[in-house]
Amino acid sequence: RVYGPAEPQDAVFADVRPLLTSLLDGYNVCIMAYGQTGSGKSYTMLGPQSKNHEALLLETRGDLGVIPKAAEELFRLISENPPQSPEVEVSIVEVYNNEVFDLLAKDISPAVPGAKRDVIAAKEGKKELFLPTSELVNSAAEFMRLVEAGLQLRVKHPTLVHADSSRSHLIITVTLPMATSPDSSGCPSDHTLDSMPTCHSPRRMVREKQRASSLDLPLGAGPGDSLAHLQQVRARLQLVDLAGSECAGMSGVTGPALREASWINRSLAALGDVLGALWEGRGHIPYRNSKLTHLLQDAIGGDAKLLVVLCVSPCQEHLVATLQSLSFGARARQVQRGCVGRRGPPAARKHTIRQPS
Numbered sequence: 001r002v003y004g005p006a007e008p009q010d011a012v013f014a015d016v017r018p019l020l021t022s023l024l025d026g027y028n029v030c031i032m033a034y035g036q037t038g039s040g041k042s043y044t045m046l047g048p049q050s051k052n053h054e055a056l057l058l059e060t061r062g063d064l065g066v067i068p069k070a071a072e073e074l075f076r077l078i079s080e081n082p083p084q085s086p087e088v089e090v091s092i093v094e095v096y097n098n099e100v101f102d103l104l105a106k107d108i109s110p111a112v113p114g115a116k117r118d119v120i121a122a123k124e125g126k127k128e129l130f131l132p133t134s135e136l137v138n139s140a141a142e143f144m145r146l147v148e149a150g151l152q153l154r155v156k157h158p159t160l161v162h163a164d165s166s167r168s169h170l171i172i173t174v175t176l177p178m179a180t181s182p183d184s185s186g187c188p189s190d191h192t193l194d195s196m197p198t199c200h201s202p203r204r205m206v207r208e209k210q211r212a213s214s215l216d217l218p219l220g221a222g223p224g225d226s227l228a229h230l231q232q233v234r235a236r237l238q239l240v241d242l243a244g245s246e247c248a249g250m251s252g253v254t255g256p257a258l259r260e261a262s263w264i265n266r267s268l269a270a271l272g273d274v275l276g277a278l279w280e281g282r283g284h285i286p287y288r289n290s291k292l293t294h295l296l297q298d299a300i301g302g303d304a305k306l307l308v309v310l311c312v313s314p315c316q317e318h319l320v321a322t323l324q325s326l327s328f329g330a331r332a333r334q335v336q337r338g339c340v341g342r343r344g345p346p347a348a349r350k351h352t353i354r355q356p357s
């Protein structure tokens, strides 16, 4: 799907919305914006930002980006289906100069620019887990307050191409703990609600446990008690506003900003390499070549539904960067990743193209 310069944010979100339903069905979902610097990634994901570059203009509702709209849709879906009512856990990190920073860490203050905390990394077997601070939220407004706080710490730097250029990759992760019944396994033929495995909220799990213990029954021993067949899963939504690829000759950066541009380009190249390796079906996928690909490993090569929004400039002078972005999109589209979700059908991989006005 290609969106022209005049298309509203609502048109983009109309194509994103079904993925929120998938999330509540128990699928992992990743939505990311990719493109050169100044091409409209932050506008697409977040919406217009205020002149002091610190806050989202939430009052310009029609222009809200994917992230605030997704938050509204998520809580709308939750409120429509109270028995599912999962608690929503949010973490926000940025990858800056190939380091992962926790933007919700308690001991940092927005008043102190650059004060950040590395994300704690822990080993689980051979796997390295990143453990950022996470907060529970109960409404879209609470969610957006956290995002606003995180954005104030995100590194920005003016360049000749973009006066408000983001110098880091922003990754917002939303986690919904829920339980699912594996007895409805088997690849469903489509993604409708009816064909999805039954999901149960933690509240229902607690109720079931209480019932079992009040009857002095082992879990799952009661007639019709399906708890023994339930397993707890965590559906995850990752919302990613990548930093923009940048030609230093055009952006005119020097010193620390040049170093930032170099890390941005290297991490985006690593992302392209991972997609290339997946596409070619190589035995070794170089996720660990950059922190960005390491963090997004499950979304890119795992079982998530992945939606890539390409932001490209309609200007002649940006033709090379535009072709590079299209080539990235083509790669993302061609990757064959097998089954999506826990038992889902082949991944619904899409890429969409957005031209800023």
Ligand SMILES: Nc1ncnc2c1ncn2[C@@H]1O[C@H](COP(=O)(O)OP(=O)(O)OP(=O)(O)O)[C@@H](O)[C@H]1O
Pocket: 005, 035, 036, 037, 038, 039, 040, 041, 042, 043, 044, 048, 049, 162, 164, 165, 166, 167, 242, 243, 244, 245, 311, 355, 356, 357
């Ligand atoms: N579709 C659009 N409609 C109106 N304004 C837009 C649109 N897309 C982008 N813009 C404006 O263009 C400018 C650059 O957009 P944005 O900040 O989203 O770029 P970016 O790709 O995130 O850049 P960077 O990678 O350097 O951070 C902003 O002022 C933004 O408001």
